Amino acid sequence: MDGMGSEIDRIVAVNRARLGLGQGRSKGGSAPALETAAGARLAVYGTLRPGQSSAHMLEPYGGSWRKGTVTGYQSGVCTADGCPGLAWDPAGDLIEVMVLDAPGLAGAWDVLDAYEGADYARLLVPVTLEGGERVLAQTYASADATRTRLIMWDGNNCHETVDDARELRQGQALGQGSIP
Numbered sequence: 001m002d003g004m005g006s007e008i009d010r011i012v013a014v015n016r017a018r019l020g021l022g023q024g025r026s027k028g029g030s031a032p033a034l035e036t037a038a039g040a041r042l043a044v045y046g047t048l049r050p051g052q053s054s055a056h057m058l059e060p061y062g063g064s065w066r067k068g069t070v071t072g073y074q075s076g077v078c079t080a081d082g083c084p085g086l087a088w089d090p091a092g093d094l095i096e097v098m099v100l101d102a103p104g105l106a107g108a109w110d111v112l113d114a115y116e117g118a119d120y121a122r123l124l125v126p127v128t129l130e131g132g133e134r135v136l137a138q139t140y141a142s143a144d145a146t147r148t149r150l151i152m153w154d155g156n157n158c159h160e161t162v163d164d165a166r167e168l169r170q171g172q173a174l175g176q177g178s179i180p
Contacts, residue, residue: 007126008090010034011136012150015088015123019147034124034136040105041137042112043070043097043127046084048140050098057115063102068129069094070139072149087145088123099127099137109138116140 014034040063047054050065072092075085086095105112113122121143127135 011124011126012090015121015146016150018123019121019143019150021147021150037136038124038138040101040103041127041135042100042102042105043068043125043137043139044100045070045074045086045095045097045139054115057112058100058102061100061102061104061108063100063104066099066101066129068097068099068127068135068137070097070125070127070137071095072125072141073145075142075145085119085142085145086139087149088125088139088141089146089149090126092149097127097139099129099135105138112140119143121146 011034042048042058044058046052048058049055070086070088071090072086072088072095074095075087109122116122119142120140122138123141123146125137125139125141127137129135
């Protein structure tokens with residue numbers, strides 16, 4: 001991935017849109033090109049890793065695994081069911097991941113999105129593989145925590161903005177409004 005600065009801006013823009021945040025300070029987009037670059041590649045850090053409790057969800061897709069790192073912040077428990085969470089942040093700490101390259105993933109995103117549920121958002125992330133190769137992958141990150149990191153990335157007050165977004169989501173769940 002050449003030109004990481006502009007590439008990061010484009011990735012941030014796509015992820016902001018996936019999280020319902022609009023463009024923010026990030027400009028650009030090129031979502032189809034980024035989606036193609038991510039291909040059928042998934043970076044996992046928690047229960048979807050080989051040998052972990054939810055690894056069976058990825059077994060039908062075959063493929064090959066490689067070690068890598070992404071940037072962000074990881075919490076031990078991020079959801080009501082006690083699963084770990086990642087707040088993706090382009091300026092965050094290095095977090096070890098396993099990257100699955102599997103052509104079968106291309107048709108599996110809807111199934112995996114449903115399995116991960118509302119606590120997680122599927123985002124695009126740059127990954128540095130063992131050996132130094134940089135690739136783009138999908139990952140499931142904590143939706144609220146990543147939303148907060150991207151709001152702070154824009155220099156905004158994250159508490160007010162996240163509280164407003166949470167109220168909008170709750171109102172939508174009760175049929176009282178919609179998320180912009």
